[in-house]
Amino acid sequence: MxxxxxxxxxxxxxxxxxxxxxxxxxxxxxxxxxxxxxxxxxxxxxxxxxxxxxxxxxxxxxxxxxxxxxxxxxxxxxxxxxxxxxxxxxxxxxxxxxxxxxxxxxxxxxxxxxxxxSPNLINKVNERMVEKMRSITPVKHEKKKKDSDAKHESPNRGKLIIDATCAPADITYPTDLGLLNKARVHTEKIIDILYKQIKEQTSKKPRTYRNLARKNYLLIAKQRRPSRNKKRQAIKKQLQYIKRNLTHIEQLIELGATLERLNTKQYKTLLVLTEVYRQQQWLFDNNKQSIEDRIVSLSQPHIRPIVREKAGKSVEFGAKLSASCFEGYVFLDRMSWDNFNESGDLKAQVEAYHSFTGYYPESVHADRIYRTRENRAWCKEKGIRISGSPLGRPPANVSKEKKKQAAYDERIRNAIESKFGQGKRTFGLARIMAKLENTSRTAIAITFLVINLSTQGERILLNTVHQW
Known part of the structure; x- marks a missing residue:
């Protein structure tokens, strides 16, 4: 109530x-x-x-x-x-x-x-809050330097900065062998629960070979750099153990055991580990390294690997975020557990800027992945200058003005990178501690709202210092 x-x-x-x-x-x-x-x-x-x-x-x-x-x-x-x-x-x-x-x-x-x-509600609060903060501390747009350009002044105003990042979840670095070992342990616990229900009917408990299975796992897990062949053989053994345990679970159910004795978490884990076994068996049989909707955590099956190709971290495990930034405020435009190409968000982000401010931006600053032919043509139609060099072979001679403009555009992009850094270093964006899918989304959305609150606090403090 x-x-x-x-x-x-x-x-x-x-x-x-x-x-x-x-x-x-x-x-x-x-x-x-x-x-x-x-x-x-x-x-x-x-x-x-x-x-x-x-x-x-x-x-x-x-x-x-x-x-x-x-x-x-x-x-x-x-x-x-x-x-x-x-x-x-x-x-x-x-x-x-x-x-x-x-x-x-x-x-x-x-x-x-x-x-x-919900994250949508938080985003609404964030937008309305930014409107109030812009009215308190308005940002002055740059004016044209030459009076002769006033006649040809574009109705577009402001600079829109867009980029994507990843919010890693609080999970251990997943490996196929480690994931299968955890799945095997859960199957053994479920067998113990189901056997207790029919213990009086049969005196023979299914053999799980759990001690031998753990020994086989540790034999490879403790090695610093095991060979690919050794890891593959260890994965094969763990798959065999899990297959035997899943067969025992089916047999116990046929003998009268029921899954109703499992709590919600145990039942959900059983469904997840069954899918993990299917995926890992397919990867092993086909000698592949990737599969669609790959599960990397039993406790958080919604998490997917996000290939980022960044220095030090080629793959991150969490939600991929597409964000925009203007006048020092940052907005969460898209959030997905699956990897996606962020270049497809440019039009929606520009339209959201237009809906929020009442005018299109004068320029859009983004990295190379956004500068597709389609996005360039669309921005040109709206009178928007997109940062970066044009497509095609670079010219032999580049004027100093163009070099200066390119360097200036790259410096502007630092604003959204600093927002991501603030969210990951100062707040909890670098390690999402929430475990459920919906609560993780809310925690991520709240972080963007808090970043804008901090931005407003810094501006108020700066204005106070200037008044002194």
Whole structure:
């Protein structure tokens, strides 16, 4: 049950403290609370509670505010709750009207907050929040240097920067042998559970050879650089063990055992490891290295390998993100667990810029993968200059102006790279700790919202310094 709360803005000086003191209106949490559109999206959040039965749910501001605090401080769920209890500014941020020394909610509720607040809702909040922040600290666009160009001035304004990155998940580096070993261990546990149900009917427990299987696994896993042939033989043995165990599970079910004794997690793992066995057996039989929708984690089967071809990390395991940046604010445009070609997002990102600002950008700054013939022709039709050299053979002589323009375009692209770096170094974008598919998406979307909040805080501080 959700009861709508009238989110009347509470001035920080009306927040009740035990010692009679007042909150400072210059505090960062007070300033951030003023730019977040709390009341505009509460009705959409309330749709998660269609019935009036049950205990009253926590407010929309408390749910969103707690997630922002967690990502902003880079702490765990339990530490987030403790920080809110100890800090009156954090209590003001999540909507309290007075200080309380009690826990605001149980730490486990943060998981439910991430499940109820969808990434689409967070993106809407992010866009509306940026609109408010742009009105507070507007960015001046560059003016034409020559008055003679005023007659031919383009209606396009601003610079749009687009790029893609990956948000790695919190999993161990997957190997075929390690994945099969984990799958084998789970099949052995399931056999133990099913055998207990029919233990009185048959005295012979299926043999799993678990000690020998583990010994065969460790024999290769502990080697520093085993040969490809040795790894292939070890994979073959693990596949045989899993095949035998899956056959035993089917036989136990025929004898009267039921899968209803398995909990939800065990049943889901059984389905996942069955698919893992199918994929790995196909890879082994066909001597291949890749397969469509490849599973790399039993606990998070939605994660896929993302080939990035970056220095040090040729492959990352997580969600691939397509983002855009202008005026220092960053937006999450697309998120997928499967790999995709980001060049197909250029048109949608430019149209989103036009929908948000009311005009097309003067220039689009992107790396080489975006500069396809189709994208170049479309940008030319809209009067947009796309960065980078033209297609075809490079000219023998390049003017100094073009070299200067190319270098300037590359420097502009550093803005979105710095946003990715900020999200991965300062916040949790480098290691997504959420385990479920929907909660991971929410955690990623929250990170982009927090990056924009930090950008606004830096601008307010910079303006204050300039006034001094």
């Amino acid at each position: 959700y009861k709508k709360v009238e989110l009347v803005p509470i001035p920080p000086w009306d927040f009740e403290l035990a010692n009679g003191s007042k909150l400072s209106p210059e505090n960062r949490w007070v300033k951030m609370a003023q730019v977040i559109p709390w009341s505009e999206f509460e009705s959409e959040y309330a749709q998660n509670f269609p019935t009036e039965m049950g205990a009253p749910a926590k407010s929309w501001r408390m749910a969103l505010g707690a997630l922002i605090i967690k990502e902003k401080l880079g702490i765990s769920d339990r530490e987030t709750v403790e920080q809110i209890r100890e800090n009156p500014y954090l209590q003001y941020f999540i909507g309290h009207s007075s200080y309380s020394n009690e826990l605001p909610f149980d730490p486990s509720l943060l998981v439910h907050f991430r499940q109820r607040i």
